[in-house]
Amino acid sequence: MNGLTKFVWWFFYNRESVVADKVKEAHRRVMVANHPDAGGSHYLASKINEAKDMMLGKSNNSGSAF
DSSP: OOHHHHHHHHHHHHHHHHHHHHHHHHHHHHHHHHOGGGTOOHHHHHHHHHHHHHHTTOOOOOOOOO
8 A cells, every 4th residue: 555545544444533533622722712710601611512512423402501
């Protein structure tokens, strides 16, 4: 296998974990800027967490009041 073939194989084999890692990384960056303990909104933090869970397939419709 040449380098490109190895990369393509690796990418398709690992794409779900790569996407999950990117979602978690983005979630962390957004939460650092919007966390209630740092003066952010509780509502916005709950929506950020809800979006992360939905993107990772963990949405459980917890009955958020928002």
